[in-house]
Amino acid sequence: MTVGVIGCYGTVGRALVRRLREPLRLGGRDLTRIRKLARPGDEAVEVDIDDAAGTAKFCAGCDVVVNCAGPSARIGDTVARAALKAGAHYVDVAGDQLDHSRLTALAGGRAAVLAAGMMPGLSALLPRALAGGVDRPSRLVAHVGGLDRFTRAASLDYIASLHGEHATPLAAWRGHQPIRGALHPAERVALPRFPGRVSAYPYLSRETERLARALELAEIEWWGVFDGERTLRALSGARGEEPGRAAEALELAARLDALGRRPYFQLVFDLDGRVLFVRADDSYELTAVLAATATRAVAAGRVPAGAHDASDVLAPAGVLRDLRDDPAVEVAEPSRAPVEEGVL
Numbered sequence: 298m299t300v301g302v303i304g305c306y307g308t309v310g311r312a313l314v315r316r317l318r319e320p321l322r323l324g325g326r327d328l329t330r331i332r333k334l335a336r337p338g339d340e341a342v343e344v345d346i347d348d349a350a351g352t353a354k355f356c357a358g359c360d361v362v363v364n365c366a367g368p369s370a371r372i373g374d375t376v377a378r379a380a381l382k383a384g385a386h387y388v389d390v391a392g393d394q395l396d397h398s399r400l401t402a403l404a405g406g407r408a409a410v411l412a413a414g415m416m417p418g419l420s421a422l423l424p425r426a427l428a429g430g431v432d433r434p435s436r437l438v439a440h441v442g443g444l445d446r447f448t449r450a451a452s453l454d455y456i457a458s459l460h461g462e463h464a465t466p467l468a469a470w471r472g473h474q475p476i477r478g479a480l481h482p483a484e485r486v487a488l489p490r491f492p493g494r495v496s497a498y499p500y501l502s503r504e505t506e507r508l509a510r511a512l513e514l515a516e517i518e519w520w521g522v523f524d525g526e527r528t529l530r531a532l533s534g535a536r537g538e539e540p541g542r543a544a545e546a547l548e549l550a551a552r553l554d555a556l557g558r559r560p561y562f563q564l565v566f567d568l569d570g571r572v573l574f575v576r577a578d579d580s581y582e583l584t585a586v587l588a589a590t591a592t593r594a595v596a597a598g599r600v601p602a603g604a605h606d607a608s609d610v611l612a613p614a615g616v617l618r619d620l621r622d623d624p625a626v627e628v629a630e631p632s633r634a635p636v637e638e639g640v641l
Contacts, residue, residue, distance in 0.1 A: 298596055301359035301385070303346065303376055304366030306330040308448055309390055309414070312585035313365060316623075317592065324355050325366075346375050356383035361596050363388040363588060367450030370457050374400065377604075381407055386595040390414035390588050391454060393504065393606065394463070400604035408600040413591040413607040414584040415562075416441065417504040419575075419616070421608035422587070424566050426617045427573045427631055428512050434568050435515050439505075440488050440497065442522030443562040445580050447551040452544035468501035470509045470517035475501055480518065482533055484526055490565045490574055496529035497522050504608070524561075525554025574629035575620055582625045587611075590619045 362380035369391035392411035469479035480499035531550035563576035
């Protein structure tokens with residue numbers, strides 16, 4: 298089996314390559330950087346996704362193509378269409394905005410797994426895993442973030458994810474429906490499992506709304522957590538700002554907040570008092586774990602033909618097991634949450 302990885306030397310791409318054992322076809326614009334990453338038996342290929350013919354040539358002969366390049370909003374379905382037309386399965390660490398029906402029409406007997414990253418992806422699969430141990434779950438509180446790095450592509454995608462059709466800032470899910478303006482950003486608050494005081498930004502994504510309906514939850518509060526005040530302020534000021542400028546400000550703010558400190562990223566889910574905790578050095582490691590899981594699943598024929606979000610076709614318990622087995626990830630099994638006063 299041959300797995301092609303486009304965007305292989307980016308932050309997510311490098312983390313994914315470490316987790317794949319199959320012979321890899323490694324692709325990107327800089328052949329020198331690809332060759333430094335390649336292992337014995339891997340193939341280094343220069344490819345520019347703006348070049349349709351070159352992208353098609355890269356995908357030809359691959360059993361699975363994984364897209365780790367970004368920003369997702371700019372790439373769209375360029376790589377997905379090339380992979381499926383070449384007869385390969387497709388995995389995208391982002392791609393939640395892609396037209397499922399259009400890709401399904403191209404897929405034939407192949408599978409396309411989209412939104413196979415930390416968020417969207419793990420952000421829905423982990424609450425589903427936690428709900429497996431709860432009878433008729435009712436209320437979910439999520440705190441996701443930490444002291445993370447923002448690449449330019451990640452900044453652009455994050456800004457896009459909080460606006461427009463992807464999410465509603467400051468909203469919550471209450472009474473089985475979305476409520477705008479229900480919550481407000483908070484600075485210097487104490488949160489369970491987070492060191493010191495942090496800042497938190499509430500929002501309701503479309504993925505979270507789908508999760509609420511699937512699990513029949515009455516309430517959800519979803520908070521992006523930032524261990525530093527600059528990042529929250531940059532994010533709060535991004536509304537109405539030109540996306541490129543907002544992404545640049547977010548990237549710089551995160552870098553300044555992290556000066557002299559060790560980065561970390563964690564997901565803390567509290568479902569009716571049962572808590573699941575997952576932590577890694579950064580969000581890109583977590584994205585790579587799920588991308589590797591999705592790659593193995595499509596290669597083994599465990600995903601039906603057509604285009605699907607990862608959270609709809611990957612087994613939550615299996616994803617949690619893969620996280621638990623990964624040496625770069627810390628997982629605390631679901632437990633009862635201690636009662637703490639003065640926290641969100």
